[in-house]
Amino acid sequence: MAEFWASLPPALQDVLFALALIAPGLLAGALVLRGLRPLPLVGAMLRRFVWVNTLFVALIAVSVGLGVGLLAQERGLRQGSARAAEKFDLIVAAPGSEVTVMLASVYLQPSDMALVTGAQYAEIAGAEGVAFAAPIAFGDSYQGAPVVGTTVDFVSHLAGPLAEGRVFATAEEAVAGAYAPVDVGGSFTPAHGHGPGAEGGAHEGFAYAVTGRMAPTGSPWDRALLVPVEGVWAVHGLANGHAPDDSRIGPPFVPEMMPGTPAVLVHATELWGNYALKSRFTRNDLMAFFPGTVLAQLHGLMRDVRSAMSLMAVLTQVLVTLSVLIGLMIMVRLIARSLALLRAIGAPLRFVFAVVWAYSAALILSGAALGLALGWVAARGISAVVTARTDVLVTANLGWPEAHLVAGFISLTLFMALLPAWLAVRRPLLTDLRT
């Protein structure tokens, strides 16, 4: 059975799991409502206490929305951070913390790092199976946007064809990220460093002219200003990686003239080649790693947090379910007189049972549907805030985990709604009729 289940396509597994979750509730409903027509009366009861019912639906919706939003947001964050690292196949840097290098080079979180020397870079760039090796040099900024030195190959690899203009061709030109604060045709003078401590006048007299703009990548690079690595070296008064009379930009660099770079992005000609290159450059004086793997390890470390979030979402639903149950019992008291009238004029107990259950089901289903929508809106809203603050494009959409959560919630509460329905038909008829 387990083998058969594992052999099914994931999408089919999700559909079947969702159906299995919701089936008990629907089955209970089918049995309760079989051959009966309680909806006109349910509609009347919903209208009778419209504000109480609305409040009840809203409470369910908020609770379901919290659970749904929490799950969708967590997944969105994970996927967004993974997507931002997608283009970074293999990074080679001086030995140190992989996480630090990854944060600096993929997510552009500035950090002091040892440099890869010119000789090391030449070895990396010249290794068999390397399509290109792009230095990534950071340390400057402009109006909060990181200014990163690199190569034309990297720009093309990162964002594909430019959305506007052309790629840089001299050490004084730049390409703006999709949302960087300089327009094509504009120019800027970088500040040394990042954030409030950045030295605005450190590179006075030097300006980059922006010649193009990248298409959005959904990563922090969208706010960056990409310049030739030679430009970064030059503004810091260093050799520019080439012979003195050589004004071209890009590799090959003269090892002795290359000041070094904090990280090198390596793109192999073949996918499998990355593994050989990682193995080759994992040694005493260099480290090579896949950012995707480091990210997966980080996500793995955060599994407890994810589990806690999932548990919180489920616990929230359990609490809501109990609240719904108690709420329904209270609501039944509100409609007790109407139910007593039905019983008095001869309605079968099964019909009265069906009215109460259908009334409960209407509240639960409305709340759950509204909760799904609310969760989606909340997740999108929070994603927008996270995206704005981190520049990592987080898109939280509703997926199967949320569908399973809501299906389970609906099924459980529909099943539990049998209890208030049962209690309703056991209420003292005459007492309720006189209420």
Added chain:
Amino acid sequence: MTAPALHVENLRVTSREGRVLLDVPLLTLDAGQSLALRGASGAGKSTLLHVLSGLVRPSAGRVIWGAQDIAALTEDARARFRRETLGLIFQDCHLFEELSALGNAGLASAFAPKADRAPIRSAAAQWLAALGLGQAGSRAVDSFSGGERQRIAVARALAGSPPVILADEPTAALDRANADALGADLVRLAAEGGRTLITVTHDAGLAARMGRQITIADGKIVEDSDG
């Protein structure tokens, strides 16, 4: 359906504390008769009506409608008996405020067998028309006056074509003119259909229209007279 005769014997209803609320050794009523139950508040007349309708199960005794002792029936069977045999009218109407007049009058169609639903709704419309509310069937009941609401309740009681009508102070909440008009309609409609009509009432005018009057005091029948 032909109206069943009523035969009550050795009927006792006691409270949880053991106090006797109703003690009726014998009460009979021919099919198609009308009967007013009179007495002071708390005398036991409403309790008797509730026992006769199966809303209250007696502590002892038999309540036989036709050949059926409803005191021996289960709750669902008593509900079925009420559905098929009785039309109940309450003092304060008991209407679904969010339903129309027709929706209330035809309320039984909601739980009736499929084949009976259309006839019940049709009958409800006819009874509303007969009670002067033919043009107002689609109006929500909260827009009706007290007298009109009670007429809707009467139409609801009659919509299932029951052979027996039991009414608990149907005119108590109405002004004199409305009470007289409703009383007259109730008696007329019951008589026209050959229905048995039993009503609890403090209204001497309504009681006078009935074929027989019983007075109850302290749970016992103390007077039984023709109207």
